[in-house]
Structure formats: structure tokens, C-alpha cells
Amino acid sequence: MAKTGPAAEAMLRRRSHSSVGDDAPTDKQLRKLLEVAGTVADHAALRPWRIVAIRGEARDRVGRAIAEASGASGSDAEKLARKPLRAPLLLAVVVSPKPSGKVADWEQEAVASGVAHALSLLLDEAGWGVMWRTGHYTRAEAVHRAHGLGPDERLLGWLYVGSRPAKKSGRRSPITAKKHLSSL
Template identity: 35%
Template sequence: MPDTTNPVLEFLLTRRSRPAKMLRAPAPDRETLETLLQAAARVPDHGKLEPWRFIVLQQPAGNRVAQQIMDYAAEHGLDGEKPARAFLDSPLCVAVIASPKPSEKIPPIEQTLSAGAVCLALVNAALATGWGASWLSGWPAHDARLMHSILGISPQEWVAGFVHIGTTDVTPADRPRPDLASITEWVSE
């Protein structure tokens, strides 16, 4: 019988993202971050296509991205303050880039889901090792023109998420969680 008192399960049942505004330096060093990225890359990837990649934004690159978001927002009548703030607050951001590959066997939706799994796996790897982390997106992530300008991503790529990582000694209060009974259907025949 499986062990339901496993510490990994306990972590997953109690994990809590740390908002970017709660993060500060230091951030993981390169060697530590490479380990976290290795853990993140161990997600379901049908066909071994690796339909995602990472762009690591260290400071002062985060400050540059924040300024570019603010400038773009001002030019287009958008609110740039909130999305830019995350890049100013956190000492490190990993942009997880969905990079779908042509495949006759693996549909685009499976590649998209794999990119999302990478984001969550990276957050969980960071949290499990004592770092603060959160997965954000917002309108800048979905603006292809802006992301091409800032990150140099190709036209078929898009940002699956910005994972902000840093040090924090604050755990936010837990939020209401889904009512499992209302979202679960049991089928036995």
C-alpha cells in the first residue's frame, strides 16, 4: 500500500506560491538554478519534442524588461505598472517559452500542456528547495509583438509563464481551495 504520509505529498498538499512582491535577493546562483531547471524539464513530453525553452532574466535585465513594459503600455494606453512591478520586485525571472514543434503524432494542445507543466514544476522545485517562487503571466506575456521585441521569441513561440524566484521569509495566508466534491465525478461502471 502506498505511503500517504510521504513528505513529498505533504509538500504538494501545503505548497503556497510566494508573490513576486515578497521576493528579494539573493536569487539562486547559476548552478542552483540549473538544478531547478533540470527538475522543471522532467515533465510529460510526449514524443520528446521539448516544446518549451527557458530565458533566464537576472537583474538588471528584469529592470530593463519592466521599463520596456512600461514604455509599451504608455504607447498603447495600457496599464503597465502591475506587470512591470513583478520584474522590479523579484531578483530573478525565468520566462518559460512555449516553443511548439511540428509533429504528426503530438497535437499542439499536448505541447501546450507540457509547457504549462514546466511552469508548475519550476515553481514547485523552487519552493521545495526553500526559495520563494510564483508563476505569472498577464497581458505582456500574451502580446506577441512586445515579447518578440523584449525576448526575441519567434512568431510561433509564446510565453507560457514568467516564474519569479527569490528569497522570502514570509508565507502568505492560504487562500480558499476548491471544494473537491463539487469538481469530482466518480464513475464505476
């Protein structure tokens, strides 16, 4: 492998943590990380994203919205409603498109995705356990209401954040770059 720098090493070291502990970064710590994550490539510097921090009882509201969106009832609905309780902090990644004649919506969504990925790397580097969770619920009206999204905003998913578990996450298999790189 070619010589790598700190960014490559951080990406190779990062693991998703499906189970995290009860501690989470403070809002002050998050703001510092967001200042860095927000420097991702952003055509026309529109900053078409926002992050919603969800803690405490707000996680219950999100869970109820997920259960409502699923149409499930009884124990299935209860199980879905508990999903946001898996971490002390959920960071909802929201695409907040800005009017632009030159930057398409898909490109603005890509910027929001880039911020989420950068933020997950920064949280991991800071010692937190992180997992990006998505699902069809992200586009449900009940979930949008629970997050207070505007009419043009879209939820991409949540970063579940908490203290890193003692147990190491599984090893990631390296990709075969040849399969993913072509030339014209």
C-alpha cells in the same frame, strides 16, 4: 486524508510569495532543478519549452516592454515598468512548439505549463520564494522582442523568484474534490 508521500506533501505545503527578498538561485542551481522539472509527462519527448533567466538590467528591458505593450504613459507606464523589479530573478516560461504530426500545439503548451509548475514546486522545496505571474502582456509583440522569442514561440508568464520572506503567506483553502470529479 489518504496517506501521502513527499510529492503530495510538497504540493500541500507550497505557497505563492508575492514579495520576495534579494537573493536568488544561481544558474548552476537552476540547471539542477530544471533537469528534474524537465521530466514531466511529454508526449513524444518533444521538450517544447524553454526557460529564460532574467536578472539585473534585463529586468528593466522587460519592464519597459511591458509598459510599451500596455500603451500607458507617464506614471502608469513607470509603475508597469517596475513590475519585473519585484524579484531578483524572473524565469520566463516559453512554449517552443516542435513540428509534430501527433502532438498538437495545445498539448505542447500543457507540457510547458507542467514544467513551470514542477519548477515552482522544486524552487519552493529548495527554500526559495516563488510566484507565477501572467497577464495579457505575455502575448504582446514588445514583450516577445524583449525576450528574444522566435516567431512560433509563446510566453506563458514568469516565475518571480527570490529569497523566501520571513512572513508566512496566507493559508490555502482545500478544494472539495467532489465538485471537480465526475464519472461516466
